[in-house]
Structures are given as C-alpha cells and as structure tokens.
Amino acid sequence: MSRVTCQISISVDGYAAGPDQTTENPLGEGGERLHERAIQTEGWRRSHGIEGGERNVDSEVAARMLEGVGAFVMGRKMFAGEGPWDESWRGWWGEDPPFHAPVYVLTHHPREPLEMEGGTTFHFVNDGLESALEQARAAAGEQDVAIAGGASTVNQALAAGALDELYLHVVPITLGAGERLFEGVGDVELEPVKVVSSPAVTHVRYRVRR
Amino acid sequence: MSRVTCQISISVDGYAAGPDQTTENPLGEGGERLHERAIQTEGWRRSHGIEGGERNVDSEVAARMLEGVGAFVMGRKMFAGEGPWDESWRGWWGEDPPFHAPVYVLTHHPREPLEMEGGTTFHFVNDGLESALEQARAAAGEQDVAIAGGASTVNQALAAGALDELYLHVVPITLGAGERLFEGVGDVELEPVKVVSSPAVTHVRYRVRR
Numbered sequence: 001m002s003r004v005t006c007q008i009s010i011s012v013d014g015y016a017a018g019p020d021q022t023t024e025n026p027l028g029e030g031g032e033r034l035h036e037r038a039i040q041t042e043g044w045r046r047s048h049g050i051e052g053g054e055r056n057v058d059s060e061v062a063a064r065m066l067e068g069v070g071a072f073v074m075g076r077k078m079f080a081g082e083g084p085w086d087e088s089w090r091g092w093w094g095e096d097p098p099f100h101a102p103v104y105v106l107t108h109h110p111r112e113p114l115e116m117e118g119g120t121t122f123h124f125v126n127d128g129l130e131s132a133l134e135q136a137r138a139a140a141g142e143q144d145v146a147i148a149g150g151a152s153t154v155n156q157a158l159a160a161g162a163l164d165e166l167y168l169h170v171v172p173i174t175l176g177a178g179e180r181l182f183e184g185v186g187d188v189e190l191e192p193v194k195v196v197s198s199p200a201v202t203h204v205r206y207r208v209r210r
Numbered sequence: 211m212s213r214v215t216c217q218i219s220i221s222v223d224g225y226a227a228g229p230d231q232t233t234e235n236p237l238g239e240g241g242e243r244l245h246e247r248a249i250q251t252e253g254w255r256r257s258h259g260i261e262g263g264e265r266n267v268d269s270e271v272a273a274r275m276l277e278g279v280g281a282f283v284m285g286r287k288m289f290a291g292e293g294p295w296d297e298s299w300r301g302w303w304g305e306d307p308p309f310h311a312p313v314y315v316l317t318h319h320p321r322e323p324l325e326m327e328g329g330t331t332f333h334f335v336n337d338g339l340e341s342a343l344e345q346a347r348a349a350a351g352e353q354d355v356a357i358a359g360g361a362s363t364v365n366q367a368l369a370a371g372a373l374d375e376l377y378l379h380v381v382p383i384t385l386g387a388g389e390r391l392f393e394g395v396g397d398v399e400l401e402p403v404k405v406v407s408s409p410a411v412t413h414v415r416y417r418v419r420r
Binding site: 012013014170172173174176180181182183184185186187188189190191192193194195196197198199201202204206 | 222223224380382383384386390391392394395396397398399400401402403404405406407408409411412414416
C-alpha cells in the first residue's frame with residue numbers, strides 16, 4: 001500500500017541546511033557538506049545519470065533512495081530557491097531530473113505543468129500540502145509518495161501527521177545554525193526499524209508512530 | 211591509554227533535558243522520557259544495585275555504561291539541580307552511588323570532599339572544567355575519564371576539544387525545547403564507530419575527530 005516517506009540528510013546537531021541560504025547557495029553556509037559524501041558514491045551518481053563513483057554502504061543507500069517512489073512532493077525553496085519566482089526556471093536538475101515521476105511543487109504562484117525528460121513532470125500546487133499529497137497519492141497508485149524536502153516541508157508533513165516513514169542520513173558534523181529538522185513539529189514519536197552506518201554517515205530508518 | 215568519554219541520552223530533535231528544569235524536576239518537562247527505557251533494563255538496574263529488569267540490547271548497553279571509567283566529571287546542575295547550593299546535599303543517588311570512583315563536580319562553591327559508600331567520592335572543583343579534567347585524569351590512571359553530564363558540561367567539553375569519544379543514546383521522541391546537546395560547540399567533526407539499535411533507542415558511538 002502507498003505510504004508517505006521522506007529521506008533527508010541532517011547534521012548531528014539537527015540542521016538540514018546551513019545558515020544564510022541564498023539563490024546562489026541554496027543549502028546555506030556549509031550545507032553542501034551534508035551531501036558531499038553521497039554525491040561521491042556510485043549509487044547516487046547512477047541515479048543521477050553520472051558514471052563512476054565509490055561503492056560502499058553509503059552508495060547502496062543512495063542507490064535505493066528513489067526506489068519504489070511513484071510521486072514526489074517538494075517545497076518551493078527546494079525547487080526554486082529563495083529568490084523571486086521565475087517562470088522560466090526549470091529546477092536545479094537539468095533536462096532529465098532524477099525523479100522520473102510526477103513532482104508536486106508547493107508554491108503560491110500558478111504555473112502550467114512542466115514536463116521534463118525521463119518521466120519527470122513538475123506540477124505546481126497552490127492550495128497547500130494536503131492537496132499536494134492527495135494529488136501525489138493519486139498519481140503514485142500502489143507506490144510510495146516521497147516528501148523530497150526541504151526541511152520546512154518535511155516539518156509541515158510531520159506536524160500534520162502525514163508521514164509514515166522518515167529515513168534520516170545523519171552526517172557527523174555540526175552546522176551550528178540554519179534550517180532545523182523537527183522544528184515546530186510538536187509531539188512526534190518514531191520507531192527505529194533499520195540502522196546502517198559507514199564511517200561517514202549513520203542511516204536511520206524510522207517508522208512514524210501514530 | 212586514558213580517554214575522555216561521554217555517554218548521553220538525547221531526543222531525536224537534540225535535547226538532553228526538557229524545558230522548565232526545576233529542583234523538583236531536574237530533567238525538565240518530558241525529560242524523564244529520555245531515560246525511562248534504560249531504567250527498565252536489567253543492565254541499568256544491576257549497575258544501580260536494583261534487582262530484576264528487562265534483558266535486551268538496551269540492557270547490554272546500559273550495563274556497560276560505567277565500565278572502564280576511573281573518574282567522572284559532572285556539572286553542578288547534575289549533582290545538585292537548579293536551586294540554591296545546599297551544603298548538606300549528598301546527590302540524587304543515595305548513600306551508594308553507581309559511580310564507584312571519584313566524581314569531580316564543577317561548582318563555584320567550595321566544599322570538602324564527600325565520601326560515599328562503594329568507592330564514590332564527590333570532589334568539588336572551583337576552578338573550571340580544565341582543572342576538573344586534570345584531577346580526574348590523575349585519579350583515573352589508565353582508565354577513562356567520563357563526563358557524566360549534563361548537556362552544558364558536555365557542550366563545554368566539546369567546545370574545548372577535550373572529548374575523545376561521544377556515545378549518544380538517541381531516543382526517538384521530540385521534546386521541542388529544553389537543553390540542547392551541541393549548542394554553541396562550534397565546528398565539531400565526529401566519526402561513527404559503532405551503531406546498535408533497539409525499537410526504543412539508537413545507540414551511536416562516535417570518535418571525536420581532531
């Protein structure tokens with residue numbers, strides 16, 4: 001049955017992005033360090049259409065990151081960053097984004113669906129998270145719906161009790177400031193169902209308790 | 211060789227104690243939930259001189275919590291809570307505390323050493339963390355020195371680069387507010403060296419990178 005899942009990288013002090021996020025630096029100061037290990041892996045590179053890379057535990061985790069997902073929900077900032085809304089913007093991922101599925105982008109700006117190569121279509125949803133999740137569920141059928149990020153959208157989903165699974169990739173560095181996962185989510189209880197670790201990242205898969 | 215270690219329980223959103231810590235409720239609102247699983251285990255109970263308890267992964271971790279430690283360093287609040295300094299206070303742990311070793315308590319109040327049963331002696335250190343660590347190292351010999359808590363003392367040790375190992379017991383609940391681990395520690399890099407998980411707690415042992 002279709003579940004709502006989320007995978008997100010955070011620092012050991014709980015930040016999913018560093019401070020001072022800008023259009024030029026959407027992950028904020030130091031935020032790229034949360035992803036530098038993943039993007040060196042063969043698994044991540046393959047799922048993004050790039051050859052080569054390291055084969056290790058982190059690679060296996062990265063390779064399966066988009067598996068079994070039939071539709072995505074994404075915050076406005078993750079699609080377009082902080083700046084003014086630009087109608088011609090086509091996302092950060094090039095013409096063949098790694099999603100290969102419909103992606104529902106939360107934004108106040110109406111826009112026609114944007115069909116990319118390889119099965120990814122960005123749909124722009126103007127009436128909130130619940131509506132985006134409903135549309136994503138309908139599109140995903142038996143497959144999962146994944147909240148692609150960023151942290152504020154994941155927090156919104158946690159606060160709404162909409163998440164079934166949260167898969168944290170805990171990077172053992174401190175960022176000290178920025179966008180915090182779990183900020184304002186209220187009382188959440190999780191259950192760890194699987195944990196694997198490399199010397200670089202601890203991957204903890206949690207079921208969200210209702 | 212003697213190392214400086216620390217074991218501490220935190221919520222998934224990074225708090226080692228809940229909000230509104232008082233003398234009556236030293237762990238703050240909800241903070242006791244960080245420890246409720248541990249204190250049900252056979253391992254924890256045995257190390258605190260109590261019979262019975264559950265045998266599971268968490269129990270094995272709890273049983274080894276005080277192993278190999280030759281001396282402890284502890285913050286004032288962990289020894290005596292938030293209230294005014296009370297010369298007759300003998301700690302929360304009864305006449306035979308579970309430390310069975312010297313414990314160096316950081317406080318601005320001078321006080322004679324307090325010898326308890328079972329090998330625990332509380333020494334009151336008035337000239338700061340570095341001095342406490344030095345005394346603890348001398349007392350521990352080849353054994354480890356453990357920072358017993360609370361979070362602000364652990365953060366002070368992290369900020370000073372004094373910790374060699376940090377063993378986090380991550381309890382999968384949110385507290386939303388309170389005393390945060392990693393607050394103000396600056397740039398810290400860790401390396402996960404061992405991870406074990408139960409359905410209740412994820413235990414991650416980190417080496418602190420220099």
